[in-house]
Amino acid sequence: MKVFVCLKQVPDTETKIKILPDQSGIDTAGIKWVVNPYDEFAIEEAVKFKEKNPTAQVWAITSGPKARAIESLRTALAMGADEAIVINSPDGLDALSTAQALAKTIQQEGGAHLVLTGKMAIDNSQSSVPQMVAEFLGIPHTTVVSKFEATAESFLVERDADGGTKEVIQLMSPALVAANKGLNMPRYASLPGIMKAKKKIIKEVEFSSLGITTTEQKVRYSGFALPPEKPPVKLLSGDVASQVSQLVEALRNEAKVI
């Protein structure tokens, strides 16, 4: 019984973004790469699933430039994943190409009982790859999941919808579940785990071997730019009552937002 966890490597949230001179993307020099925070919840849930189901095997999988992307898999292995696969692919693939690469590789490994992912990657917030992987695997999915429970033939999950609404959903297995914050508390990798992960042989798949043609790339991004500089803040002065009335006046008659 295989559980696949799909990971993405993203710049650390503290990263100050710089743009390349030709605006084709961001300058990645000096960036600290981390596992997408939502994907950590997915790894944790997979490892918890394995602890309850000893026959389960957790496979971490990622698509990206091999030399760098492999580090995210070491993190997953250190947290308790059994095996890892990197799909060596160029930077800048769109969601549809990435999802096909992940789904094809999962199929080549014999398919999954459960696929876990984060609900989105914090780099482009596209929130697309999980649903697309599920579609290409022909299995049901639920996104934004903050509660997960496995039964014999299905999964019972809770989805966080807009406005604090919770949807309780039963998914027949195999299925894909995309994690939200709150699903669990990801564990820290143990020292023995880190040592073991370092020695683990990571399976490599070339993106070019998967038969996904360039016409599968449907979306391209260009013109990367930083947000325009904001004018300096208008600090209101005087006593509290005066500051408050100045603010109300400004919001009503200057900014006209109230």
Added chain:
Amino acid sequence: MSKFLVFTESHNGKIKRSSQELLQFAAKSGSPVVSLILDPAAEALGLEAAHHGATEVLFSKDADFESYNPEVFTTALVEAIQKSGASTVLASSSSTGKDLFPRVAARIKAGVVSDGIEIQASGDDLKVKKPFYAGKCFATATFENTAVKMVLMRPNQLPVMAGDATKTASQSELSFTKPSLKTLIKAIVKGTSEKLDLTEANIIVAGGRGLKEASNFKILNDLADVLGATVGASRAVVDAGWVGHSMQVGQTGKTVAPSLYIAVGLSGAIQHLAGMSGSKVIVAINSDPNAPIFQKATYGLVGDAFEIVPLLAAEFKKVLQH
């Protein structure tokens, strides 16, 4: 000429403002606009969609659309796209839109862009600007190798006028074959708040560690009630368990762009600033004049939040009653 399809959502028996934005945007292009309404109350909404610019309404009143099930909605939307011949398909980046569009895009092998903040359509050309790294930078998406272009737009990005009650649209019922379901909706537990979700709110009042403890969020709730605002929070106070994660604004929470964002006792970590700097007007209330939030703020009040916020609520109450 391209034809638009707008996945039209409703709330309390009215078409959501975010869907009105898209219908009106599409109508302005002069192209035919199909409004797809999947809702047991679809009949009452069709005319409203026409008022906002739909030239055709495609609807289904099937009871299955009472709640969102990805499998049923995917089948219906794919059928609607194919039946209508639409080449540009729009929805709001709502909980439903974000879940549904990528699955449909995978089924019909279409390009999809989410979280758009600007959209330009001319002829067959479509450009969508969206934030990256929660707003630390922006880029423009273009489409290729795709007959259908799918776009999820963030709410509150496009202007909305009053609907034109003289406009009408042809209405037809969508027929589709229901798939055998592997996704079963067992229960829907409505949120306690009647307020709009943070991502759709026009005014947000957000609090951080400066509020000192969870119970002090009451002063924000009181202010929010006066303004009809939604309350948000920083990651620090969510992690501390003061409020739920659905209230978190920032790179690992929600990215928001309201007309007015009032940040109270919130210093403005880089992840938080990324998530809210798209707001039109930002008010910062903080006792520390060096807090990074002041670099993004339009108006700043340096002082004690516990003094300022209740006064502000009282002052707004006074002026809004007139």
